[in-house]
Amino acid sequence: MKMIHGTSHFRPYTSAAGGWGSAHSVLNILWREQALIKGTTALLKLNKPKGFACVSCAWAKPGDPHALEFCENGAKATAWELTSRRTSPDFFRAHSLTELRGWSDFELEQHGRLTHPMRYDKHTDRYQVVTWEQAYEAIGAQLRALSPDDVVFYASGRASLETSFIYQLFARAYGTNNLPDSSNMCHESTSVGLQESIGVPVGTVSLADFEHTDCILFFGQNVGSNSPRMLHPLQEVRKRNVPIITFNPIRERGLERFVNPQSPTEMLGPQSTVISTQYHQVAIGGDTAAVMGVAKALLEMEERAKSNGEPPVLDHDFLAQHTDGLAQFMERVQQYTWAELERRSGLSRSAMEATATVYARSEKVIIVYGMGMTQHRHGVANVQMLVNLLLLRGNIGKPGAGICPVRGHSNVQGQRTVGITEDPAKVPGEKIESLFGFKIPEHKGLATVDTCEGVLNGSVKGFIGLGGNFLRAVPDTSRVEPAWAQLSLSVQIATKLNRTHLVPGESTWLLPCLGRIEIDRQLGVEQTYTTEDSTGCIRAWRGHAEPAGEQLRSELAIIAELALATLGDTVAIPWAHWKHDYALVREAISKVYPSIFHDFETRMWEPGGFHRPLGVAQRQWATPSGKAQFITPGTLDEDDDVLTGEVGRDVLQLMTLRSNDQFNTTVYGYDDRFRGVKGTRKVVFLNRNDIVRLGFVPGGWVRLRTAVEPTVRREAGPFQIIAYDIPVGCAAAYYPEANALVPLWHYAKRSKVPAAKSVPVVLLHAPPDAEDLAHAVPATDQVV
Ligand SMILES: Nc1nc2c(c(=O)[nH]1)N[C@H]1C(S)=C(S)[C@@H](COP(=O)(O)OP(=O)(O)OC[C@H]3O[C@@H](n4cnc5c(=O)[nH]c(N)nc54)[C@H](O)[C@@H]3O)O[C@H]1N2
Numbered sequence: 001m002k003m004i005h006g007t008s009h010f011r012p013y014t015s016a017a018g019g020w021g022s023a024h025s026v027l028n029i030l031w032r033e034q035a036l037i038k039g040t041t042a043l044l045k046l047n048k049p050k051g052f053a054c055v056s057c058a059w060a061k062p063g064d065p066h067a068l069e070f071c072e073n074g075a076k077a078t079a080w081e082l083t084s085r086r087t088s089p090d091f092f093r094a095h096s097l098t099e100l101r102g103w104s105d106f107e108l109e110q111h112g113r114l115t116h117p118m119r120y121d122k123h124t125d126r127y128q129v130v131t132w133e134q135a136y137e138a139i140g141a142q143l144r145a146l147s148p149d150d151v152v153f154y155a156s157g158r159a160s161l162e163t164s165f166i167y168q169l170f171a172r173a174y175g176t177n178n179l180p181d182s183s184n185m186c187h188e189s190t191s192v193g194l195q196e197s198i199g200v201p202v203g204t205v206s207l208a209d210f211e212h213t214d215c216i217l218f219f220g221q222n223v224g225s226n227s228p229r230m231l232h233p234l235q236e237v238r239k240r241n242v243p244i245i246t247f248n249p250i251r252e253r254g255l256e257r258f259v260n261p262q263s264p265t266e267m268l269g270p271q272s273t274v275i276s277t278q279y280h281q282v283a284i285g286g287d288t289a290a291v292m293g294v295a296k297a298l299l300e301m302e303e304r305a306k307s308n309g310e311p312p313v314l315d316h317d318f319l320a321q322h323t324d325g326l327a328q329f330m331e332r333v334q335q336y337t338w339a340e341l342e343r344r345s346g347l348s349r350s351a352m353e354a355t356a357t358v359y360a361r362s363e364k365v366i367i368v369y370g371m372g373m374t375q376h377r378h379g380v381a382n383v384q385m386l387v388n389l390l391l392l393r394g395n396i397g398k399p400g401a402g403i404c405p406v407r408g409h410s411n412v413q414g415q416r417t418v419g420i421t422e423d424p425a426k427v428p429g430e431k432i433e434s435l436f437g438f439k440i441p442e443h444k445g446l447a448t449v450d451t452c453e454g455v456l457n458g459s460v461k462g463f464i465g466l467g468g469n470f471l472r473a474v475p476d477t478s479r480v481e482p483a484w485a486q487l488s489l490s491v492q493i494a495t496k497l498n499r500t501h502l503v504p505g506e507s508t509w510l511l512p513c514l515g516r517i518e519i520d521r522q523l524g525v526e527q528t529y530t531t532e533d534s535t536g537c538i539r540a541w542r543g544h545a546e547p548a549g550e551q552l553r554s555e556l557a558i559i560a561e562l563a564l565a566t567l568g569d570t571v572a573i574p575w576a577h578w579k580h581d582y583a584l585v586r587e588a589i590s591k592v593y594p595s596i597f598h599d600f601e602t603r604m605w606e607p608g609g610f611h612r613p614l615g616v617a618q619r620q621w622a623t624p625s626g627k628a629q630f631i632t633p634g635t636l637d638e639d640d641d642v643l644t645g646e647v648g649r650d651v652l653q654l655m656t657l658r659s660n661d662q663f664n665t666t667v668y669g670y671d672d673r674f675r676g677v678k679g680t681r682k683v684v685f686l687n688r689n690d691i692v693r694l695g696f697v698p699g700g701w702v703r704l705r706t707a708v709e710p711t712v713r714r715e716a717g718p719f720q721i722i723a724y725d726i727p728v729g730c731a732a733a734y735y736p737e738a739n740a741l742v743p744l745w746h747y748a749k750r751s752k753v754p755a756a757k758s759v760p761v762v763l764l765h766a767p768p769d770a771e772d773l774a775h776a777v778p779a780t781d782q783v784v
């Protein structure tokens with residue numbers, strides 16, 4: 001099936017984020033998915049007490065929600081799941097896997113919800129219907145035959161706390177810590193960085209802090225597309241005249257202006273809210289230098305204040321009582337010259353000083369950040385530099401201030417909380433042993449990058465995917481995908497068909513599950529599930545729509561059955577009871593993690609949920625020094641890959657981004673409204689000066705080639721050139737189309753998050769094919 005892209009164009013978007021464009025886009029997708037009535041009713045329950053948690057992002061859901069507590073992209077995700085379309089057995093009879101591998105990500109998911117458990121049949125090259133019992137029995141037998149450390153249990157960050165908890169128990173009782181998850185490609189730099197700096201792996205800011213803050217710094221997060229509900233607190237903040245200072249290589253519309261699509265007066269009136277009061281187009285990867293510059297400006301202000309007999313700029317009491325490592329940090333800050341910081345950050349000294357001036361006069365500062373910080377070679381250092389800046393003025397552990405990573409998947413933070421991690425040191429092994437009578441494996445398991453390495457070298461033989469689209473989300477896709485065929489077992493638990501399901505191993509299973517919008521009945525009783533959001537808030541939800549098919553099973557039931565089929569009663573875990581009553585799973589969670597989950601069953605219904613306890617709020621630092629730690633980056637240039645590859649003026653730094661019309665590898669459509677691109681995703685955004693300098697023209701076609709490790713050819717494209725407001729030397733293309741360019745070893749040091757935001761590339765002339773041309777942006781859209 002070929003889907004219409006619509007007429008392609010590129011026209012810079014001049015409206016605010018939100019507004020009529022957003023309302024129009026929501027209606028469009030409800031209409032297309034034939035989910036208008038069901039979807040509209042469902043939207044009223046979204047993120048409400050006793051409603052269901054949005055399947056889109058992890059941003060906090062307020063206890064006193066708006067009448068409509070959702071955003072454009074949450075509505076799209078809801079319609080996508082509630083769609084009337086079905087990828088039924090007929091579909092699989094009609095299409096072989098070889099054929100389907102020629103389809104785009106959009107086309108694959110567009111056929112709607114999976115309906116039946118299936119097994120791949122080599123002879124017909126098709127998926128064929130099986131019964132659940134056949135699937136459980138065969139998979140259980142195959143798992144028993146494999147050696148546990150050869151099997152990987154991947155999780156994308158959506159599954160509830162209950163499902164995630166039993167998933168990790170299953171893996172560990174089976175005998176492995178191989179529990180990679182999507183956060184290995186996402187906020188692992190946060191978990192590693194914040195743990196070292198302040199003794200917790202999560203952010204310190206809650207929704208209430210936004211009501212008290214008097215300054216926000218915003219680094220590398222695209223709020224308008226990826227967490228639009230956050231625009232509401234930001235708008236409130238701006239109404240109090242609080243400054244918001246943004247660092248981003250490109251001018252993201254949601255960070256510039258916003259019209260609340262749920263406010264009639266705003267929708268009809270001429271005003272929009274200005275979000276960022278300063279906007280600094282930092283070079284890709286230049287943030288550590290930029291923050292160093294802000295710190296340098298603060299130290300200079302401190303010196304001036306001292307000599308003028310004015311009050312100090314730094315919070316000396318806090319620094320003395322609560323921090324360690326300040327002297328070394330200050331020394332390093334002083335070493336850098338302004339010229340060097342300007343060159344590394346791509347910003348002027350005055351931009352860094354302007355930030356410092358506002359920062360220094362604010363008493364309660366929040367720093368918000370996203371993938372623009374974590375997905376770099378120096379992703380951990382980036383996160384820790386943000387903490388360093390906050391510490392200078394005591395901006396952690398007081399109301400209205402703190403560090404605020406914006407997580408991705410709706411329960412990705414919660415999965416870690418209940419044990420999904422490859423590191424056994426992060427789970428209470430003794431508790432698990434005393435409660436369930438088995439010892440968890442002692443050695444570390446595989447995270448995502450390690451899993452890819454294992455697939456490449458043949459040591460990984462079995463893969464269970466609890467959601468997600470592993471083969472599209474990981475780096476180096478054109479190397480990892482061909483190696484996938486050597487798996488002896490691939491089990492995918494999913495709602496919609498995607499690329500990963502189309503690359504079979506020896507024995508391949510596709511198990512369709514309920515989404516969380518759907519009512520989950522066990523023995524006739526509707527079940528409740530829980531999640532933890534980006535601000536550490538834990539709360540209960542319930543599905544509201546009738547299941548998309550009779551054959552669908554809940555994720556929790558599928559895991560419990562697989563565990564039973566594999567382990568029988570070899571461990572003292574009552575899988576069958578748990579499957580019928582999720583409250584029993586919550587009881588087990590509260591026994592394993594009592595400090596977080598005590599009185600779980602009642603507290604989960606508190607309006608807005610309950611907060612996990614965070615010592616940092618009381619300025620208790622669970623670090624080895626017992627203090628908050630200044631961590632000084634080794635160099636400003638940790639991206640030493642360039643040394644192993646091509647250097648010079650032809651190499652650009654590429655960031656891979658999300659459009660406004662996708663949720664990760666799920667592509668809802670081909671428009672990126674806020675960036676002005678319509679009808680195509682096959683584009684690369686470049687600075688006009690680079691285009692001319694390198695001998696290309698706007699609207700021309702190029703392939704991108706990775707400019708490190710010349711012995712391995714990594715290419716993607718052809719992409720059409722869009723002349724864009726992006727710093728010189730920088731480029732942007734869409735994820736997952738550009739994933740083949742990211743070398744597997746090109747990841748953040750210590751966290752192993754693929755450096756998807758800093759890939760050195762060169763441009764090659766490349767002719768487009770007929771289909772590319774059919775969706776090309778007309779030359780007249782870009783003045784050459
Ligand atoms: N609608 C929608 N919502 C989503 C998702 C989705 O795909 N669609 N994905 C979910 C997931 S899993 C996640 S992790 C989040 C992702 O949400 P974001 O963290 O916003 O991720 P990206 O879209 O990858 O964009 C990151 C931003 O970082 C900027 N950036 C890139 N490199 C740099 C840099 O070196 N420095 C600075 N300062 N900025 C930089 C880019 O210009 C871009 O604005 O969103 C979640 N929510």
Ligand SMILES: Nc1nc2c(c(=O)[nH]1)N[C@H]1C(S)=C(S)[C@@H](COP(=O)(O)OP(=O)(O)OC[C@H]3O[C@@H](n4cnc5c(=O)[nH]c(N)nc54)[C@H](O)[C@@H]3O)O[C@H]1N2
Pocket residue numbers: 109155156157158182183185186187371375408409466467468469470472473474475493494495496497498513514515516555656657658663664665666735736738739742756
């Ligand atoms: N180059 C580049 N690569 C990246 C990134 C980047 O910015 N650039 N971002 C990275 C990030 S932040 C992340 S989080 C990963 C995302 O990686 P993943 O989490 O692996 O990918 P998703 O695209 O979110 O997974 C989509 C699939 O999940 C399934 N699904 C949807 N809902 C459900 C459900 O309720 N239950 C189950 N069982 N299945 C469901 C559907 O089948 C759908 O096709 O990608 C990473 N990869």
Ligand SMILES: [Mo]
Pocket residue numbers: 182185186187407408409
């Ligand atoms: Mo993510």
